[in-house]
Amino acid sequence: MSLDSLDEFIAAIDRIGELVRIREPVRTHLEIAEIADRAMKSPNGGPALLFEQPILPDGSVSAMPVAINLFGSRRRICLALGVESLDEVGDRIAEMVNLKVPEGILAKLAMLPRLAELTKFPPKVQSGRPACQEVIWRGDEIDFDRIPFLQTWPGDGGRYITLPMVITRDPVRGTRNVGMYRVQVLGKRELAMHWQRHKSGAAHWREMAERGEKMPVVIAVGGDPASIYSGSAPLPPGIDEFLFAGFIRRNNVELAKAVTCDLDVPAESDLVIEGYIDPAEPLVMEGPFGDHTGFYSLADLYPRMHVTAVTMKRKPVYAATLVGRPPMEDYWLGHATERIFLPLLKLTVPEVVDYHMPAAGIFHNLVFVSIDKQYPGQAYKVMHALWGQGLMSLAKVIVVVDKDANVHDADEVWWVALNHIDPKRDVEFVRGPVDVLDHASQHFSFGSKMGIDGTRKWPEEGFTREWPEKIEMDGETKAKVDALWPKLGLGTRDAGHGTSGKGRK
Ligand SMILES: Cc1cc2nc3c(=O)[nH]c(=O)nc-3n(C[C@H](O)[C@H](O)[C@H](O)COP(=O)(O)O)c2cc1C
Numbered sequence: 001m002s003l004d005s006l007d008e009f010i011a012a013i014d015r016i017g018e019l020v021r022i023r024e025p026v027r028t029h030l031e032i033a034e035i036a037d038r039a040m041k042s043p044n045g046g047p048a049l050l051f052e053q054p055i056l057p058d059g060s061v062s063a064m065p066v067a068i069n070l071f072g073s074r075r076r077i078c079l080a081l082g083v084e085s086l087d088e089v090g091d092r093i094a095e096m097v098n099l100k101v102p103e104g105i106l107a108k109l110a111m112l113p114r115l116a117e118l119t120k121f122p123p124k125v126q127s128g129r130p131a132c133q134e135v136i137w138r139g140d141e142i143d144f145d146r147i148p149f150l151q152t153w154p155g156d157g158g159r160y161i162t163l164p165m166v167i168t169r170d171p172v173r174g175t176r177n178v179g180m181y182r183v184q185v186l187g188k189r190e191l192a193m194h195w196q197r198h199k200s201g202a203a204h205w206r207e208m209a210e211r212g213e214k215m216p217v218v219i220a221v222g223g224d225p226a227s228i229y230s231g232s233a234p235l236p237p238g239i240d241e242f243l244f245a246g247f248i249r250r251n252n253v254e255l256a257k258a259v260t261c262d263l264d265v266p267a268e269s270d271l272v273i274e275g276y277i278d279p280a281e282p283l284v285m286e287g288p289f290g291d292h293t294g295f296y297s298l299a300d301l302y303p304r305m306h307v308t309a310v311t312m313k314r315k316p317v318y319a320a321t322l323v324g325r326p327p328m329e330d331y332w333l334g335h336a337t338e339r340i341f342l343p344l345l346k347l348t349v350p351e352v353v354d355y356h357m358p359a360a361g362i363f364h365n366l367v368f369v370s371i372d373k374q375y376p377g378q379a380y381k382v383m384h385a386l387w388g389q390g391l392m393s394l395a396k397v398i399v400v401v402d403k404d405a406n407v408h409d410a411d412e413v414w415w416v417a418l419n420h421i422d423p424k425r426d427v428e429f430v431r432g433p434v435d436v437l438d439h440a441s442q443h444f445s446f447g448s449k450m451g452i453d454g455t456r457k458w459p460e461e462g463f464t465r466e467w468p469e470k471i472e473m474d475g476e477t478k479a480k481v482d483a484l485w486p487k488l489g490l491g492t493r494d495a496g497h498g499t500s501g502k503g504r505k
Contacts, residue, residue, distance in 0.1 A: 002082055002249035005131075005268040006222040006317050010067060012079055013048045025053040025061055028159070033152035036068045036322045040329055045073035050317070054148040057159075062148040064271075064318045071229065071321075072329035077336050080225035081248050086339035089248055092117065094343035121246030123253045123264070130256035130267035132220070137310040138260070142189050147271070147310075149185050152322050153290030157299060159185040160289065161273075163321045165231040166195065167218040167263055168204045170238070171211060176264075177201060178241035180231035180333075183219060183305070184286050191305040192286035193217070193277065196436040197445060198391065200237050205303060209279030216261035217277055217305055222270025222319045227253050232333045233340070234391040242266070260308040270316035275307040292362050293437050294325030327359040334363050345392075349385045351378060356407040364394045364435040368407040371400055376460040380428060383451035387432060394435040401454045417454025425462075426453040 003009045013019045020039075026032050032051055039046030051066040071077050074086075083089060096117055137143070149159040161183040168177050177200040184192040195201035208215040222228075226249040230241040242253040255264040260274045283301035291297040321329045338357055346352050355369045371382050379400035386392045401407070405416045421427065427450060434447040441447025457463035486492075 002224070002226070002251040003080070004224050004251070004254075006067065006070075006225070006270050006319055009070060009080060009225045010048070010050060010317065013070065013076055016075060016079065018047050018073060018076060019050060020047045021050045021052060023052050025055050026051050027055040028062075028066065028148045029055075029057060029151050030154060031055075032066055032068065032150055032320075033322050033324075037324060037328075039069055040072055040322065040327065045069070045076075045327070045329070045332065048072065048076060051148075054318075056145065056148060058145065062146070062318075064148055064316050066148050066150070067317050067319050068321060069329050070225070070319060071332050073332065077229075077332040080229055081336060082226065082250070086336050087342075089336075089340045090343045092247075093340065094346075097343060097347055118247050119243070121243075121250060121252045123240065123242035123246060123255050125255045125257065125264055126267050130254070130265075131313050132223075132256065132265060132267055132269040132272050133259060133311040134314040135312045136259060138308070142307055142310050144185050144188055148318050150320050150322075153296070153324065155296050156289055157184060157285070157287050161185070161191075161219060161221060161320075162323070163221065163228065163319050165220040165223070165228060165241075165266070165269075166193070166201055167220060167265065168201050168215065169263060170200075170204050171207050171213070171215075173238060175238045176240050176242070177204060177237070178227070178231045180228075182289065184289070186284065186304070189307040191219075191273070191275075191307065192284050193303045193305050194286050194289075195302075198394065198433065198436070203237065205277060205279060208277075212280065215277045215279060216258075216263050217275055218258050218261060218263045218265050219273040219305075220265050220269040221272070222313075222317060223266040223268045224249065224253065227266050228319070229333060229336060232330075233337050236390065258309075259311060270313050271318060272309075272311045273307055274309040274311070275305050277303045277305050279303070290324050291437055292323035292326070292328060292330055293439070294362070295439060297437055298439070326362055331359045345389070348389070349382055351382060353403040354407050358410045360410075361397070364391075364438070365396045367392070367395045367398045368410070368413045369398060369400050370403050370405055370407050371455070372403045373455050376458050379453035379455045380451065383428070383453075384430075387430065387449065393433055395449065396434060396438065397450045397452070399452045399454050402456055405454075413454070417452055420454045420456060421452060426457075427451070428453070 003012055039049055048070045049068050054062045054066045056062050071080055149161055151159050164183055165178045166181050179199055179201045181195040186192055205215060227245040230245040235244055246252050254267040256267040258265050258274045265272050281304060284304045285299045286302040287299035288296045323330055351371045353370045353372055357363050357367050382400055383398045386398055399417050401413055401416050406412050430449050434441045436445050456467055
């Protein structure tokens with residue numbers, strides 16, 4: 001059964017014993033963030049937190065509780081997506097994309113339900129008043145000071161919405177995009193929209209600017225957890241995140257018409273901010289913001305959003321996250337994407353066996369890839385293929401290793417790769433777009449990237465010396481020691497079958 005709302009997600013987290021309700025009043029200014037940071041840094045990602053009495057900047061207590069770190073553990077991200085293991089979603093995708101059309105009409109017909117799987121649960125627009133519009137603020141009623149938006153770090157430019165679904169429409173194709181982009185609160189009815197230039201929301205904005213038209217924008221917060229996750233997924237432009245969320249949760253996402261703009265919003269959202277961006281208006285300063293790099297992103301120019309209505313449930317919960325020095329909650333959102341997209345990556349780069357983006361690399365800084373190497377120079381083919389794929393193009397360092405290395409164990413990857421490289425021969429530097437958050441690149445969003453070929457070198461690659469074998473104990477001795485182990489007084493630890501299997505997969 002799918003989780004249809006934030007309330008259901010929170011109740012499910014409570015049932016698995018991973019929710020802590022905090023009844024003590026706590027300030028939305030830094031204090032909630034500091035508590036959340038300590039939780040996120042504790043073993044297994046710490047508990048999800050529900051602050052029942054958030055204190056607003058004017059000292060009053062908000063009636064809207066703040067939920068944070070909801071997605072921040074392996075169990076909770078699986079719960080959010082309705083799976084036992086994150087690879088399940090990827091496996092379903094693999095099954096669809098690997099379909100070989102069989103001979104015979106009956107066999108072909110039998111395949112139809114599997115092909116229809118992706119489009120089986122399209123978003124549906126409800127009629128009648130949706131839950132997210134039980135309360136409606138318009139005009140002077142709109143007051144962001146009454147909503148418990150957080151300031152998360154002392155040097156931040158102000159309060160931010162950190163876990164939103166920003167909904168826009170491509171004016172040319174008419175397709176919807178949902179992106180998780182932070183939004184800064186500028187005043188009672190104004191926001192700054194931090195969609196980076198490589199993202200779909202920014203592309204829609206550029207198209208609207210070219211047409212000279214105002215752009216409707218909706219920010220939905222809360223709602224069903226698969227939809228919230230989908231906003232962070234790097235889907236190709238033109239694929240609707242709510243269709244993808246429907247596929248993940250095996251249930252349609254219910255939508256409703258926004259009250260003041262021509263866009264649809266998830267009916268179960270806790271809070272919806274409707275408005276528009278006028279591309280003809282000057283940009284505004286957004287930031288600084290304590291970012292998921294663990295450093296502050298510098299203030300920069302972004303579009304201003306004018307708010308025309310705020311709608312909400314009668315008893316909304318405000319869902320937020322905190323980013324900063326890893327590991328944080330967003331590791332788990334990114335990790336879900338890593339697992340779900342592996343089969344799609346293999347479609348275009350079939351020699352990829354596995355890949356992993358370790359927490360310290362904050363997604364774009366470090367990608368480990370293992371490959372089934374079949375010909376000389378293949379590691380370079382793979383790194384360039386990755387630099388040619390969507391947001392993977394922003395990967396700063398790619399380390400390629402042979403298929404027997406476990407990419408989920410950073411120690412193992414570095415041990416193997418560092419042994420296998422001659423730095424001058426095996427490191428390649430290229431230029432191209434880099435992440436907007438990269439504060440070290442030579443230019444803003446344009447710089448260099450590094451590929452490391454940590455695979456075994458072949459004679460055809462010019463390596464004429466003998467390549468050594470990896471040291472491993474023989475099976476007979478291991479079995480003998482396993483049998484001896486209990487008599488050795490060395491405790492009951494696993495009788496030492498090597499180092500494989502470690503990692504956060
Ligand atoms: C917690 C969190 C915050 C994020 N903040 C931003 C942001 O402020 N701006 C941005 O462009 N991307 C941000 N991202 C990354 C995007 O959500 C991600 O790249 C997504 O794929 C964008 O969707 P799009 O491809 O539809 O544009 C954030 C991701 C997470 C998990």
